[in-house]
Amino acid sequence: MTGLPPTSSPRNPHYTLPNKWGFANERLTLLGAAYDPESIALAQRLGVEAGWRCLEAGAGGGSFAHWLCSVTLPGGRVLAVDADPRHLTDLPHRGGEVARMDLVTDELPEGAFDFVHTRFVLLHIAQRDIVLQRLVRALAPGGVILLEEGDGLGVLDELPGAFGEVWRAFARSTETAGANQAWARDLPAYLGAVGLVDVQVEAEIPMFRGGSPMARMWNLTWAQVHETLIALDVSPKVIAAAQAELADEQRWFYAPPTVRAWGRAR
Numbered sequence: 503m504t505g506l507p508p509t510s511s512p513r514n515p516h517y518t519l520p521n522k523w524g525f526a527n528e529r530l531t532l533l534g535a536a537y538d539p540e541s542i543a544l545a546q547r548l549g550v551e552a553g554w555r556c557l558e559a560g561a562g563g564g565s566f567a568h569w570l571c572s573v574t575l576p577g578g579r580v581l582a583v584d585a586d587p588r589h590l591t592d593l594p595h596r597g598g599e600v601a602r603m604d605l606v607t608d609e610l611p612e613g614a615f616d617f618v619h620t621r622f623v624l625l626h627i628a629q630r631d632i633v634l635q636r637l638v639r640a641l642a643p644g645g646v647i648l649l650e651e652g653d654g655l656g657v658l659d660e661l662p663g664a665f666g667e668v669w670r671a672f673a674r675s676t677e678t679a680g681a682n683q684a685w686a687r688d689l690p691a692y693l694g695a696v697g698l699v700d701v702q703v704e705a706e707i708p709m710f711r712g713g714s715p716m717a718r719m720w721n722l723t724w725a726q727v728h729e730t731l732i733a734l735d736v737s738p739k740v741i742a743a744a745q746a747e748l749a750d751e752q753r754w755f756y757a758p759p760t761v762r763a764w765g766r767a768r
């Protein structure tokens with residue numbers, strides 16, 4: 503897997519982890535396995551239930567959209583959009599709708615959803631403020647938006663070992679491509695500024711074990727961005743060491759924090 507060149511999506515040429523990479527579906531499946539339990543628990547707390555009309559923006563592999571279908575259908579609606587929706591093919595079989603859509607340039611239905619969700623999407627998009635406003639406009643009166651986005655606060659500087667060294671280079675490469683690893687901490691302020699009420703936020707620093715789905719997801723990530731890391735002067739030896747660390751079941755790791763912010767439309 504290492505050595506495969508990164509590919510670029512025609513719809514979003516700056517996204518650093520495009521879905522057309524040969525192992526992207528596997529990587530997105532691992533991402534879902536690592537993060538879905540927390541996302542689902544919070545969505546349940548926020549009241550997502552049968553009949554809700556839901557928008558999953560930047561749906562990736564679609565695991566969270568699958569869960570939304572299982573809870574809200576029949577009677578509700580699940581629209582999963584992505585700039586590259588190639589891994590969402592089985593969603594229609596579960597009653598969901600899929601649309602190829604660039605969140606920066608394409609129009610979303612306005613006032614149409616009881617629940618709008620993103621996870622690890624907006625931090626990657628340079629025009630994230632425009633997208634956030636568009637997502638808020640998609641909410642029906644009383645609808646809830648939940649944004650789960652990564653933030654490098656503290657941990658990014660402190661991550662030890664080869665894993666940490668590779669992470670810091672990866673974070674730099676995403677920021678060169680338009681990502682912002684320090685944006686998510688201001689999400690509650692942004693949600694308030696765009697007129698939402700009942701704004702709340704939580705932040706979590708996940709810890710994970712070598713060999714776990716999260717470790718395998720990062721291992722595949724380093725494979726996907728291998729050429730980018732080399733271009734940033736990370737040696738193949740360090741990348742291999744980071745991948746060996748991640749495969750070691752005796753090791754435990756911090757992941758960068760996840761900020762989960764939500765609010766309600768009046």
Ligand SMILES: C[S@@+](CC[C@H](N)C(=O)[O-])C[C@H]1O[C@@H](n2cnc3c(N)ncnc32)[C@H](O)[C@@H]1O
Nearest residue numbers: 514560561562584585586603604605621622623
């Ligand atoms: C890190 S993945 C996260 C996938 C999914 N939300 C999850 O957590 O499992 C980011 C996703 O956002 C999509 N994406 C990135 N930029 C986008 C844009 N401008 N418009 C629509 N989707 C975009 C990518 O194609 C990718 O599927």
